[in-house]
Amino acid sequence: MKKLRVMLLVHESLIPPEDAVPEDGGPGAMPYKTELDVSNALRRLGHTVKVVGAHDDLAPIRQAIESWRPHIVFNLLEEFAGNTAFDYYVVSYLEMMNIPYTGCNPRGLLLARDKALSKILLSHHRIKVPAFTVFPRHRAPRKKRNRAYPLIVKSLMEEGSVGIAQASVVNRDDQLCQRVAHIHAITHGDAIAEQYIEGRELYVTVLGNARLTVLPFREIVFDGPANGIIPVATHKVKWDRGFRERWNVRYQFAEDLPETLHRRIVRTCKRAFRILDLNGYARFDLRLQGEDIYILEANPNPGIDENEDSTLSARRAGLDYDRFIQKLINLGLGAAAC
Secondary structure, eight states: OOOOEEEEEEEGGGOOOTTOOOOOSOTTSSTTHHHHHHHHHHHHTTOEEEEEEESSOSHHHHHHHHHHOOSEEEEOOOOBTTBGGGHHHHHHHHHHTTOOBSSOOHHHHHHHHSHHHHHHHHHHTTOOOOOEEEEOTTOOOOOOTTOOSOEEEEESSOOTTTTOOGGGEEOSHHHHHHHHHHHHHHHSSOEEEEEOOOSEEEEEEEEESSSEEEOOOEEEEEOOGGGSSOSOOOHHHHHOHHHHHHTTEEEEEOOOOOHHHHHHHHHHHHHHHHHTTOOEEEEEEEEEETTEEEEEEEEESOOOSTTSHHHHHHHHTTOOHHHHHHHHHHHHHHHHHO
């Protein structure tokens, strides 16, 4: 394996300290856990690593590329200038600088980050998605006759379950108005209200450029309605281990799916990956309602610390963490060579 100069591109507030040691505190315990895990893996692989932090200025990126000449940029930047919708601008800049990078291309980021646009495209290609309505910022929801409830209200662009709580599932117009206003206030962006799909929730990771590999499925399990909460992957569920333990919520591998349904999920996620022009790696959040497969969201460049779902799926498929990180580098170099 060729040893490379790898520029690790991160948010300027998430540069791991030199003496940082990984903690096993669950998601959110160490803000820079992904950055630290990836940096350590790259060094174990024998690569030379230069960590570059960015916030609202491209100058540090340009200076590092011109002075250090990395073979590839390992892109962990999920926003620019505090706006998650601007991440594709940074990747576009890397393309203009003619430097290979890991993860998704600008077009795929643009299409997938917008929950409404991605659903329109998938629905056009006869992939089931929840019915939805977008509520632009500064515009209150209008009353609508025969609006089908329940709905779940989310941010149109934010990831990581930002703004999602038990109160996000609404059953009346007044609840809808309150939750849309809440999303507008905390994200300073648009809201989307989706048809709430009851059923099992799976997370399916896809790797590849031209040839795609679907990794073993992960699933979030709520042990029955008796636990007193609506089965939704809220911000608390995602980021608070104590909350999950208190309410008996757990992540596991989806083991008991019929083979025919498993194959249909694989085909559906591969089709969605190509429809949205994704490459590198992405995770699809979906729900199963009987035999019907609904894609809820497409997540290009999902979390890849050592305990994330995509990483655990890779490990189940035979890729330990270091090999998984190397695989992402190989895919980035392969995309640049096309």
